[in-house]
């Protein structure tokens with residue numbers, strides 16, 4: 671079993687990544703709400719703060735010797751987490767470049783990537799009407815190759831989000847908070863299912 675999923679204290683350690691670098695980001699506020707609401711479901715979310723430091727993907731630097739320190743840090747953080755929660759905006763109908771870039775780094779090596787078999791919950795808020803539906807689908811598409819275990823339901827797609835947050839970009843809309851809490855409950859169960867299946871698979875191999 672992943673020692674960060676239901677370890678000795680029974681808590682699940684999860685890494686939260688926001689796809690927006692903006693100080694007043696709604697998606698960062700959404701992630702903070704997930705962090706708060708997940709606690710009741712046994713999940714402790716550590717919010718990743720170094721997305722800005724990650725350089726553009728360069729295969730020449732993707733070696734043990736040349737790998738940039740922020741990339742090492744990211745890969746270790748993903749590896750050490752029992753799951754990921756991604757809160758992402760939609761940029762031009764897709765995933766923001768900074769987030770896709772981080773996933774590109776983390777996706778290597780293809781066999782042995784920290785994203786392999788990693789449970790991932792996805793949520794997103796946009797000021798437009800689509801509620802990040804296209805960026806979430808684009809991200810899910812990338813996760814096929816990495817063989818990551820993206821949670822399917824409930825989806826957290828938040829359109830016209832501005833009115834649901836206060837002046838400090840904290841999520842205040844009760845129905846949206848309830849949806850985020852529901853997804854975190856499902857995610858806790860999903861992480862346990864994935865880990866039990868992995869343990870069973872190891873048992874079969876032994």
Ligand SMILES: Cc1cc2nc3c(=O)[nH]c(=O)nc-3n(C[C@H](O)[C@H](O)[C@H](O)COP(=O)(O)O)c2cc1C
Nearest residue numbers: 690692695696697698759760761762763796797798
């Ligand atoms: C470069 C760019 C592209 C955008 N493209 C979309 C889009 O395709 N769909 C959408 O709903 N909103 C789009 N928006 C608006 C974002 O939803 C809005 O800026 C949102 O607040 C970004 O999330 P954040 O508050 O977490 O930074 C775009 C914004 C930017 C800056």
